[in-house]
Amino acid sequence: MIAEAGLAALWLATALCGLQLFFGIMAARNDRSDLGSAVRPIAIVQGILAAIAFLMLIWLFLRTDLSVELVARNSHAAKPWLYKFAGTWGNHEGSMLLWVAILALSGGLVAIFERRLKESTLIATLAAQAAIGLGFYAFLLIASNPFARMNPVPLEGLGLNPLLQDPGLAFHPPTLYFGYVGLSVAFSFAVGALITRDVGTVFARAMRPWVLGSWVFLTLGITAGSYWAYYELGWGGWWFWDPVENASLMPWLAATALLHSVTVLAARDSLRAWTIMLAVVAFSMSMVGTFLVRSGVLTSVHAFAVDPQRGTFILGLLVLYIGGALALYGLRVGTVREGQQFNTVSREGALVVNNLLLAAILGIVLIGTLYPLGVEAVTGEQLSVGPPYFNATAGPLALLLVIAMAIGPVLRWRRDDWRKAVGRISIPVLIASLALMALVFAVSPIGILPMLGLILAAGVAAASLAPLWKRNLRRTPLYIWGMVLAHFGIAVALSGMAFESAFTEEVLVAAQPGESQQVGPYTVRFENVEPIAGPNWTAIEGRLTISRDGMTPFTLTPQSRMFSSPETETSEAAIHTAWNGQLYTVLGNGDGSGRWQLRLWWKPFVTFIWLGGVLIGLGGLLALVGRVRRERRTMERELYA
Amino acid sequence: MKAKHQRLTLAVIAVIAVIGAGFLALVGLRDNAALFRTPSEIAAEPIPPGQAIRLGGMVADGSIAQQPDGVTIEFIVEEGDAQIPVRYAGITPDLFQENSGVVAEGAFDARGVFIANNILAKHDENYMPPPMEDMATRETASR
Numbered sequence: 037m038i039a040e041a042g043l044a045a046l047w048l049a050t051a052l053c054g055l056q057l058f059f060g061i062m063a064a065r066n067d068r069s070d071l072g073s074a075v076r077p078i079a080i081v082q083g084i085l086a087a088i089a090f091l092m093l094i095w096l097f098l099r100t101d102l103s104v105e106l107v108a109r110n111s112h113a114a115k116p117w118l119y120k121f122a123g124t125w126g127n128h129e130g131s132m133l134l135w136v137a138i139l140a141l142s143g144g145l146v147a148i149f150e151r152r153l154k155e156s157t158l159i160a161t162l163a164a165q166a167a168i169g170l171g172f173y174a175f176l177l178i179a180s181n182p183f184a185r186m187n188p189v190p191l192e193g194l195g196l197n198p199l200l201q202d203p204g205l206a207f208h209p210p211t212l213y214f215g216y217v218g219l220s221v222a223f224s225f226a227v228g229a230l231i232t233r234d235v236g237t238v239f240a241r242a243m244r245p246w247v248l249g250s251w252v253f254l255t256l257g258i259t260a261g262s263y264w265a266y267y268e269l270g271w272g273g274w275w276f277w278d279p280v281e282n283a284s285l286m287p288w289l290a291a292t293a294l295l296h297s298v299t300v301l302a303a304r305d306s307l308r309a310w311t312i313m314l315a316v317v318a319f320s321m322s323m324v325g326t327f328l329v330r331s332g333v334l335t336s337v338h339a340f341a342v343d344p345q346r347g348t349f350i351l352g353l354l355v356l357y358i359g360g361a362l363a364l365y366g367l368r369v370g371t372v373r374e375g376q377q378f379n380t381v382s383r384e385g386a387l388v389v390n391n392l393l394l395a396a397i398l399g400i401v402l403i404g405t406l407y408p409l410g411v412e413a414v415t416g417e418q419l420s421v422g423p424p425y426f427n428a429t430a431g432p433l434a435l436l437l438v439i440a441m442a443i444g445p446v447l448r449w450r451r452d453d454w455r456k457a458v459g460r461i462s463i464p465v466l467i468a469s470l471a472l473m474a475l476v477f478a479v480s481p482i483g484i485l486p487m488l489g490l491i492l493a494a495g496v497a498a499a500s501l502a503p504l505w506k507r508n509l510r511r512t513p514l515y516i517w518g519m520v521l522a523h524f525g526i527a528v529a530l531s532g533m534a535f536e537s538a539f540t541e542e543v544l545v546a547a548q549p550g551e552s553q554q555v556g557p558y559t560v561r562f563e564n565v566e567p568i569a570g571p572n573w574t575a576i577e578g579r580l581t582i583s584r585d586g587m588t589p590f591t592l593t594p595q596s597r598m599f600s601s602p603e604t605e606t607s608e609a610a611i612h613t614a615w616n617g618q619l620y621t622v623l624g625n626g627d628g629s630g631r632w633q634l635r636l637w638w639k640p641f642v643t644f645i646w647l648g649g650v651l652i653g654l655g656g657l658l659a660l661v662g663r664v665r666r667e668r669r670t671m672e673r674e675l676y677a
Numbered sequence: 678m679k680a681k682h683q684r685l686t687l688a689v690i691a692v693i694a695v696i697g698a699g700f701l702a703l704v705g706l707r708d709n710a711a712l713f714r715t716p717s718e719i720a721a722e723p724i725p726p727g728q729a730i731r732l733g734g735m736v737a738d739g740s741i742a743q744q745p746d747g748v749t750i751e752f753i754v755e756e757g758d759a760q761i762p763v764r765y766a767g768i769t770p771d772l773f774q775e776n777s778g779v780v781a782e783g784a785f786d787a788r789g790v791f792i793a794n795n796i797l798a799k800h801d802e803n804y805m806p807p808p809m810e811d812m813a814t815r816e817t818a819s820r
Contacts, residue, residue, distance in 0.1 A: 310691070374683075393694075395695060396694050403702040407702075408710070418713035420731055421706065425705045546747020627743055633747065
């Protein structure tokens, strides 16, 4: 019955979504405000119904109801409950249902909370949201019904891919989906504003919390995904330029650009057409991301679903929405009036540079990601594009972007003077040059990119604090703190990346029990291996005693695990975190004569990469809270005025 | 600056930036994209030493030889009659074994040995990189 209830909720939500679109169009075309006034409540109820459908699916997974095909194919009664729960979205249908549920819920939230926007623009926005939703409901009901029953009922489920049996699964996909879908709301706002020719500061302020929110989610989701891949895959890397990683990076790049341009639009009423364009691009990137991940066109560990019908369907939706939005943009952009003017040397000017560089990086990542697919489709030739390409092209541009980030916040809006601006950032520049000298004198030669990265990180860390200079810190608005924290986080992450790539030490040996290796500041003694068993796996566990001058030795236990359902082997790295880096150990195969392969890394300050990511996300959160509070205060003031 | 001009200037700069990025990308791709090749394709059209490629095929029966250092292995990737010797130092994936599919990333050295810096094997029973799936279907078809 639970499955049927879920399916019924899904159908009802679909019907309401259709109604929401129809009423929205009628209200816009014929000025039928009676129909328009129904759009808000419909959007709210639709959101609740979609959420109910998703809760039903979670319930089915928690009970391991094997009469439901999706549960039987992806779950197993012997799994720990956390993975039963998170396994709800560890598969194609479940994750698409999560996508739709978040989409519908955010539509409902817009309907409840958005009060500043003109009513007709809001209705057009909700209609655009419904148009997106309808396509995905159709996709679920036609091509990937999560509630389909199975007959006969199997005795046991097939289980979940062991690589996914990790707490990361509970956190990483939903966070990214919140980010993707939040961008769909920004997109709907842009479409709504284009339809009612209402592009301006009010529109920018209504859209901004959604852009900020989804940017925070994307930042945290990417950070979590990077750390997950780092410790789970056992390869010691934190970013592989894998197409699926790029699929999450591209919406983030677009959202970062949008975040900055929407600030210009809200504060100065400039960059109107460009901001609308970015909103379209940002959502297009999350559609492209969904397509890449969900259609199974890629060669990657993430692409577990291989089903051409689904790929074609999502591709159809992608072309429909992006094509439709671009057509609307082409038709209406002429009616968007030119915004306020600004000088080249100004905050706006720096933000334009930020946007152009982000757009260029986005283009480079997009081309590199799609190129192998395009070449294979046209010539049948198979090739892969990896780190050498991305590091060589996107790396230098990212460093330029960081320089723009150091200068931008100290420039004044509208017009500024070069000489005064230089005066404001002379201290950071001084710190960067000190870092350069320290590097030249103190360290063995390192690569040019890591070297520049370290220098810029030092300078940017100092420059990011410059906006607080000579301010009353108590009266500094929360969103300024947010910007400072996020920019500081970029410096922290950048320094982690540069340290990791410049100073990592690696040891690869076949060791007899009792042998010791030196890696970084640690001595690693290989004691022995032991067989052990977990809830749904058995493993060979290596015991390593780690010692360091003046510290009590401790034990690390990397494992090689054999999972029973489905039958798979994975390698579990054991990691020790110190304040200044991580010791990363992997157990390989035995050679039959008592020797075991060990792979050891000392990665100084590698943790700064994810620490920086978290700081960036927190900065975004502070900015979001600050902006929303200020909006509410102005609204109250207007009410009582 | 007049209103019209600023918008036009910005649009032109944006177009230049995007075209520049595309140009940079194409130059980068020409130098850095790694081709996927099977042993028989390499026999027909040799790959110069040092050029990064992905080599895909079956690990030949009885060919995996552990070197004395315990971490380097040598093996032969074959496809039909064509064979390529491969050397790899590192921990092999769990599903790497003789008579099963493998994709090795790396480049040939001057003596014609393929030095792999990464080895991908079939990950689990549900997942297979598309190139290997192609190969499997081609092999069944030729039998």
